[in-house]
Amino acid sequence: MSGHAASAARFAADEERAHWHDQALWAVRAKRDAQAAAIPEWEELRETAAAIKAHTLSRLADYLEEFERNARANGVEVHWARDGEEHNAIVHRILADRGVTRLVKSKSMLTEECHLNPYLIERGIEVVDTDLGERIVQLAGLPPSHIVMPAIHMKREEIGALFHDKIGTEEGASDPAYLAEAARGHLRAKFMAAQAGLTGVNFAVAESGGVVVCTNEGNADMGTSLPPIHIACMGVEKLVPRSRDLGVFLRLLARSATGQPVTSYTTHFHGPIRGGELHFVIVDNGRSAILGQETFRRSLSCIRCGACMNTCPVFRRSGGYSYGYTVPGPIGSLLAPQRDPRAYGSLPFASSLCGSCSDVCPVKIDLHHELYMFRQELVARRVVPWRKRFAMKVTGLVLGRSWSYRLAGKLMRAVVPRLPRFLVYGPWNPWGRARELPPMPRKSFRDLLREEPS
Amino acid sequence: MPKVALFVPCYVDQFYPRVGLATLRVLRKLGLDVEFPAAQTCCGQPMANSGCAADARPLAERFLAIFGGYDHVVAPSGSCVSMVRNHYGQWLEGKPGFDHLRTSTFELCEYLVDVAKVARVDGEFRRRVGLHMSCHGLRELRLARSSETMVAPFDKVRRLLAQLRGIELVELSRPDECCGFGGTFAVNEAAISSLMGRDRIADHERAGAEVIAGFDVSCLMHLEGLLRRAGKPLAVMHVAEILEPARLS
Numbered sequence: 001m002s003g004h005a006a007s008a009a010r011f012a013a014d015e016e017r018a019h020w021h022d023q024a025l026w027a028v029r030a031k032r033d034a035q036a037a038a039i040p041e042w043e044e045l046r047e048t049a050a051a052i053k054a055h056t057l058s059r060l061a062d063y064l065e066e067f068e069r070n071a072r073a074n075g076v077e078v079h080w081a082r083d084g085e086e087h088n089a090i091v092h093r094i095l096a097d098r099g100v101t102r103l104v105k106s107k108s109m110l111t112e113e114c115h116l117n118p119y120l121i122e123r124g125i126e127v128v129d130t131d132l133g134e135r136i137v138q139l140a141g142l143p144p145s146h147i148v149m150p151a152i153h154m155k156r157e158e159i160g161a162l163f164h165d166k167i168g169t170e171e172g173a174s175d176p177a178y179l180a181e182a183a184r185g186h187l188r189a190k191f192m193a194a195q196a197g198l199t200g201v202n203f204a205v206a207e208s209g210g211v212v213v214c215t216n217e218g219n220a221d222m223g224t225s226l227p228p229i230h231i232a233c234m235g236v237e238k239l240v241p242r243s244r245d246l247g248v249f250l251r252l253l254a255r256s257a258t259g260q261p262v263t264s265y266t267t268h269f270h271g272p273i274r275g276g277e278l279h280f281v282i283v284d285n286g287r288s289a290i291l292g293q294e295t296f297r298r299s300l301s302c303i304r305c306g307a308c309m310n311t312c313p314v315f316r317r318s319g320g321y322s323y324g325y326t327v328p329g330p331i332g333s334l335l336a337p338q339r340d341p342r343a344y345g346s347l348p349f350a351s352s353l354c355g356s357c358s359d360v361c362p363v364k365i366d367l368h369h370e371l372y373m374f375r376q377e378l379v380a381r382r383v384v385p386w387r388k389r390f391a392m393k394v395t396g397l398v399l400g401r402s403w404s405y406r407l408a409g410k411l412m413r414a415v416v417p418r419l420p421r422f423l424v425y426g427p428w429n430p431w432g433r434a435r436e437l438p439p440m441p442r443k444s445f446r447d448l449l450r451e452e453p454s
Numbered sequence: 455m456p457k458v459a460l461f462v463p464c465y466v467d468q469f470y471p472r473v474g475l476a477t478l479r480v481l482r483k484l485g486l487d488v489e490f491p492a493a494q495t496c497c498g499q500p501m502a503n504s505g506c507a508a509d510a511r512p513l514a515e516r517f518l519a520i521f522g523g524y525d526h527v528v529a530p531s532g533s534c535v536s537m538v539r540n541h542y543g544q545w546l547e548g549k550p551g552f553d554h555l556r557t558s559t560f561e562l563c564e565y566l567v568d569v570a571k572v573a574r575v576d577g578e579f580r581r582r583v584g585l586h587m588s589c590h591g592l593r594e595l596r597l598a599r600s601s602e603t604m605v606a607p608f609d610k611v612r613r614l615l616a617q618l619r620g621i622e623l624v625e626l627s628r629p630d631e632c633c634g635f636g637g638t639f640a641v642n643e644a645a646i647s648s649l650m651g652r653d654r655i656a657d658h659e660r661a662g663a664e665v666i667a668g669f670d671v672s673c674l675m676h677l678e679g680l681l682r683r684a685g686k687p688l689a690v691m692h693v694a695e696i697l698e699p700a701r702l703s
Contacts, residue, residue: 009645018649026628033601042604311602313632313650314643350643352636352650353503355593359602368593372541375505384505392501396509399464399496400516409468430641434648435679438469445467445474449490452475 003346008318022316024152029310031259032360039251049248050364053301056239057291063206063239064282070209071280074271081283084114090281091116091198091231092123098229100125100195106213106220107131108200109147109304110233110283112326128190130219132183139166145320147327148257148306153319187219197223201234202303203249204280206241210270211280214253214263221267228276232269236287237300249303252362257305286339295373299334301363308357308367314350323347330357330367334374337383345383348374406446413440456525458488461559463534463671464496470671476694477530477562484570484702488528491520497534502541503637511545518542522551526569527559530694532591532670533637535561540594561591562694563669566702567610577700580620584663585612586654586677587630588670597669601630611669611693618700624661631657635676651680658688666690 012018036042056063068078079094081087087110095103103125105111117127117138129138133150137143140162144150151159160174167186169179199220203212211232213220224230240249254260272278291297309315309329320328325336325344333347348371357367378384398404416424417440425432458481462474481488498513517538521527529535538559546552566572591597591611598609615621634640634650641647655677658666666688668674674690681688 005643005645008643012645012649015649019653022653036604039604313634314646317646317649317653348505349639352589352632352634352639352647354589354632354636356589356600356602356632359593359600369540372503375503376507377505379505379507388504389506392504392506392509396498396501396506396513399498399500400512402493402495405464405495409464413468430644431679433644434683435651435676436682437679438465438675441469441471443471445462445471446490446492448471448475449478452478 004318004322004324004350005346007322007324008314008350011319011322012317018317018319020155021153021319025310025316028149028259029307029360032256032307032310033259035255035259035261039255045248045252046362046364049252049303049362050301052240052245052248053363054298056241057237057297057300060236060239060291063241064236066206067204067209067239068282070207072209074209075278076209076271077277077279079279079281081281081285083285084283087114087233087281087283087285088116088119091233092120092125094229094231094279095120095125095196096123098196100229102126102128102190102194102196104128104130104190104194104197104219104223104227105134106197106199106215106223107134107150108198108233109144109326110200110235110285111198112143114283114285116233128187128194130187130190130217130223131215132180132217135183135187136162139163143321143326145328146306146309147304148309153321191222191226194223194227196227196229196231198231198233199224201232201238201280202253203240203246204234204238205243205246206239208243208270210243210268211238212246212250213267213269214250214265215267216258216260216264218265221265224267224269225273228273229279230269230272230276231279231281233281233283235283235285237302253303253305256307256360256362290335290338296334296338296370298365299331299338299370301365302331302335303363305362307360307362311356311360312351313354313356314352318350323350330371331365334367334370337374337378341378341381341383345378348378406444409444413442413444416440455485455487458486458526458528459521459524460488460490461494461497461521461527461529461534462490463529463531465675466530466671469675470692473530473671473692473694476692476698477528480562480566480694480697480702481528484572486570489524493520497537499534499537499637502537503639507544514542514545518546518549518552518555521559522555525558526565527555528562528565529559530562530669530671530692532561532588532595532597533672535559536590536594561595561597561669563591563611563614564595564597566614566697570702572614572702574703575614575617575697575700576703577697578619578621579615579696582622582624582662582664583615583667583696584624584626584658584661584665585615586633586658586666586668586673587611588668588673589630589632591669592630598630601628615667615693615696618696624658624663626657626661628657633673633677635673637672640676647676648680651676652684655680655684655686655688659686663688667693667696669693
């Protein structure tokens with residue numbers, strides 16, 4: 001056992017914790033259901049969002065150029081990055097050229113994907129994540145375990161202990177209101193001292209050249225209105241053609257993500273603040289390769305709401321870290337192996353293919369079907385271990401002929417009940433670790449059929 | 455009268471023969487001309503589920519050759535029917551007879567409701583029943599509204615069972631969460647798979663179910679395996695077994 005199965009088993013071994021994690025995320029799913037149910041045209045919104053994204057991706061280059069033109073006309077400096085390395089270098093150069101040594105960030109999964117924080121810190125820049133959940137995991141020295149709720153895996157007592165250690169809260173204090181207030185005070189000082197602010201982007205609008213950032217804590221707004229320099233980093237897939245398209249996506253995003261009708265703050269950036277600078281860094285980092293292949297390009301429609309994680313029965317019981325990738329859960333299991341099939345080859349198998357992710361997805365990515373199809377990619381590229389491929393070859397051959405199928409069934413039903421238990425339920429039988437084998441009746445259906453009057 | 459082929463999935467044939475018999479009897483009681491093509495084996499899902507397309511494909515081709523000549527194909531499994539309807543296209547698209555096969559292969563409950571137009575179920579089943587809505591029947595065949603989708607409620611399985619006298623369909627706290635079977639997932643990710651199954655069982659227990667009923671024996675096999683290991687008294691039954699004594703019209 002390796003890859004996701006192994007790390008998931010470790011997480012689930014603490015069953016109480018796995019259940020706690022499951023319940024916490026299920027509660028978010030339930031809030032999402034209530035919000036979605038309150039919108040009579042919910043399914044129509046999903047259809048529309050999927051269509052807008054499919055259209056945008058079909059002429060992405062044109063829309064990107066339109067966006068760039070309009071952004072420049074608004075006084076924004078636009079930068080293009082081929083990959084994470086280039087992205088990090090661009091951000092660093094902007095900061096270094098201006099003598100910035102203190103940066104505040106709001107949540108950006110793209111910068112997590114590019115590993116921007118360590119890059120900047122190594123080069124002498126203080127980087128402070130200002131989203132509460134992000135700050136918690138940053139103080140703990142961990143990556144986010146969930147793209148919307150980065151510290152969802154931590155209990156409040158653990159956060160209390162961490163804050164006591166790192167920002168001097170009272171020992172043993174775990175009241176969420178107290179801890180949040182302490183974090184506010186701690187972050188306020190960082191905001192006041194910051195020389196530049198960096199944000200992610202939820203949506204970029206081609207026709208206006210503006211970007212939209214959604215937060216619940218107003219931290220993106222603090223971080224972009226106090227210091228004079230704002231850098232917004234976005235993947236190429238964040239684009240929508242028109243401002244009116246936001247009327248579709250903003251209604252879907254918060255409802256799907258956290259079960260709120262809308263995020264507390266939805267900020268539109270159309271140009272630099274007076275006397276300041278606004279930079280957009282547009283990043284590919286493997287996205288156009290995904291766009292180039294037909295079966296899996298729809299994964300680029302993702303608006304990073306995290307609903308597929310909250311609903312995924314596997315994610316809820318295995319935790320975000322079990323995926324080992326910046327974006328975990330069903331969508332991450334599709335994105336990660338496209339980036340590196342060998343490193344993330346176990347992820348498409350980390351799904352029971354129940355399809356809840358596909359039904360919950362606000363942009364209707366057929367996630368479970370794509371995971372199913374991606375397994376074929378992994379077999380074709382021989383990423384799946386040969387033993388598994390061999391076992392399936394043999395199974396296919398046995399099941400492919402009536403006589404061998406009947407013989408195998410008969411042998412199994414005759415032999416297994418006669419074997420001593422330790423032989424049947426040895427370590428070579430993963431089914432039997434927690435489950436009994438099915439009954440082994442003397443007669444199969446086709447045997448019984450001969451006795452059935454027709 | 456339509457000529458109906460009964461497709462009994464491999465593991466049902468071998469391990470749960472009574473489910474195959476119950477399905478056959480339910481269909482015959484409707485006066486249908488039902489045949490069991492003896493050459494049938496497996497739909498290929500274990501291989502396809504593992505990504506081994508080259509090993510699954512011959513089974514899909516075989517399935518078409520065996521079942522292509524019937525008016526209808528009916529199976530007591532949502533998952534295997536979904537395999538034919540939603541996944542065979544990759545290999546069989548454009549092959550003669552495939553369009554017909556795809557649109558005329560049915561899971562038992564949808565066949566009863568949509569094709570045989572069964573409106574009345576006259577019978578009794580005096581037990582408290584928890585319905586297990588297996589994922590592929592639910593979300594790939596749309597046997598009922600899934601809890602994620604915001605469309606008008608419907609449920610072809612409940613519609614049949616609810617008419618039985620004395621049956622009490624209990625309300626689960628999570629009406630359609632996956633049980634964790636997931637085909638090869640059950641052995642690839644045995645720890646998570648079993649935890650999911652135990653959680654599902656706990657939900658049925660809290661709701662007071664005596665029987666977990668479903669339309670996919672694969673999920674029931676997984677749940678039964680967990681129940682028997684834990685020595686729990688809950689029973690699992692396929693919908694066909696519950697409907698078998700009833701009169702359908």
